[in-house]
Amino acid sequence: MGRLNADDWARAALDALAEGGLAAVAVEPVAVRLGVSKGSFYWHFPNRQALVEAALERWEAETEAVIAGLERLRDPVERMRVLMERAFGDGRDAAISFRLISEVDDAVTGAGSSGVGAVVRRVSERRLAYIRAALEEAGQAPEEAARRALAAYAGYLGLAALARIGVAADGAGHLADLAMAELGLPSRSV
Amino acid sequence: MGRLNADDWARAALDALAEGGLAAVAVEPVAVRLGVSKGSFYWHFPNRQALVEAALERWEAETEAVIAGLERLRDPVERMRVLMERAFGDGRDAAISFRLISEVDDAVTGAGSSGVGAVVRRVSERRLAYIRAALEEAGQAPEEAARRALAAYAGYLGLAALARIGVAADGAGHLADLAMAELGLPSRSV
DNA sequence: ATCCTTCCATACGCCAGCGTATAGTCCCTT
DNA sequence: AAGGGACTATACGCTGGCGTATGGAAGGAT
Known part of the structure; x- marks a missing residue:
């Protein structure tokens, strides 16, 4: 080296x-x-x-890269399926996301001294918005899409946390299916 | 003082x-x-x-106190409803829970030097087991109960994280209803 | 061959937090 | 009132991490 x-x-x-x-x-x-x-x-x-x-910049860039990769898929359901499998298959990003959120500067929402809060908030919103958009494209009403996207992303974060302490078995495919169900989407090709 | x-x-x-x-x-x-x-x-x-x-001891004791309080309710559905409203209404415990999990000693599952991991794992399992038991008592199959309990608790943790950075609006009752739906239980008295 | 840019090591001072030692102060007992 | 136990303040040394200063090495340009 x-x-x-x-x-x-x-x-x-x-x-x-x-x-x-x-x-x-x-x-x-x-x-x-x-x-x-x-x-x-x-x-x-x-x-x-x-x-x-x-x-943080690298982390944010990874999110954009994943989204850019998904955009090559035409079917929004397919995009979400690939995303969920990728998300629950890795664990590294979830670990980063969760830790970052939990360590955002003590002042809860305030402009933290380090600016970590701004990045974390931006990335989180970006991901939620992207999932929401896919769900709407798949035919869900905006309100329902927002609710399901939030539930799925929160589950993603929480599951990663529980997996970290060995409470939730991290069977990759299994969790991805569960997430798809939470999104109100079919797990396998129609 | x-x-x-x-x-x-x-x-x-x-x-x-x-x-x-x-x-x-x-x-x-x-x-x-x-x-x-x-x-x-x-x-x-x-x-x-x-x-x-x-x-940590105090934190664990609070969990036991909450459970003890719930045990006075005969209907498992009622127990879960009260639990969810309490859980999503407070925010303090969620903050502690997910911070603790995310800060468990670097060695992932290993016996951390500080013993934090053991407590966190014990409390998490205890909560999951309690929710599982209530769901089964409410008539759900063991497998389904386990799945729903995990999804709900993970959502609880993740939502707390997102609320902390101001991404998820923390409307108390609203979230409790959402959690009840995820548990496969009715939100209001039948 | 020399010089200059780029990259790295070492040594230093600084601060926050841990843990110890020592010297109190307050109150209760007798 | 005197003594002792319960509680606290202050001062100190130690460690780990930050940031600075300074002095190299290594390699290309000329």
């Missing part, structure tokens, strides 16, 4: 975030993870805050 | 936990919250770990 660039640090920071939460996105620990000293870090970034922001 | 006892500290620690997560259950900050210096703390407790455990 030769020289590093800012992106290597951002990637490692996101990994640390998934594993240990925001507190783990710390300069010295991540430096150890990269087998390097923090002297390297302060070359690429001005401070720790910038590292956190870089990790 | 005269002299303090260990219970005062435990109560304050649980408050801190609800607001700022495990990291906020720190000796000096809680001392400030109590308007006292940490000299007091180390008289009542041997170390910080003991304070965390005391807070």
Whole structure:
């Protein structure tokens, strides 16, 4: 592992975030993870805050990438099925999402000092809006779509949390089917 | 606020936990919250770990108290309705629950150094088992009851998370009805 | 071959929180 | 009133993480 660039640090920071939460996105620990000293870090970034922001940026970009990938599917039901299977198959994103939300700066909705709140809120809304849109495209009334999207995404977050402590068995396909049912969509091709 | 006892500290620690997560259950900050210096703390407790455990103990006891209260209701459907209204009306317990889960010691399922994992797992299972039992008593098949209980509790956690960042409007009664539907139970007296 | 840019290591000062030691203060008992 | 137990304040050393300063190495350009 030769020289590093800012992106290597951002990637490692996101990994640390998934594993240990925001507190783990710390300069010295991540430096150890990269087998390097923090002297390297302060070359690429001005401070720790910038590292956190870089990790969040990557996370947000991943959401956009997933959505962009789904857009190639014409059938909204198919899009949701692929999304659910992907969502419940991974676990990494759910871990990040959940941790981020729970660690949003103490001031509940207020403009947190670190700006984490804004990103988390933006990404959450984006995902909900995307699911809502797909459900409406599939023929559901706006109100019903909103309700189901919220229930499904909340379930996604909660399930990830429970899976993390080993309470919910994380059978991938099984959970995806359950989520599809909650969305009011058929699990297999009509 | 005269002299303090260990219970005062435990109560304050649980408050801190609800607001700022495990990291906020720190000796000096809680001392400030109590308007006292940490000299007091180390008289009542041997170390910080003991304070965390005391807070967790209180939290677990609250769960048992709620269950004990529900047991006075004969109809399982009624029990669940009261539980859901209480659950979605408060928000404090949900905040504690999902923060605790998300902050369980980095080693995912492993025996965490602080023992937080064990308590969280125990409480989560207890709640799920209680809901499952009520659903079965209400006539649902074991498998269905397990599925619905899990979905409802996961939704509870996720919704609390989303409400925290202001994404899900937290209309109390509305959410309770939604949860009852997810449990496959009627929202109002038959 | 030398220089300059890029990247990294080491050493330092700083702060917050943990835990300890020590010296109180208040109140209750006798 | 004197003594002792219950509770608290203050001061200290220690650790981990932040940020700075400074001095290299490594490799391409000339």
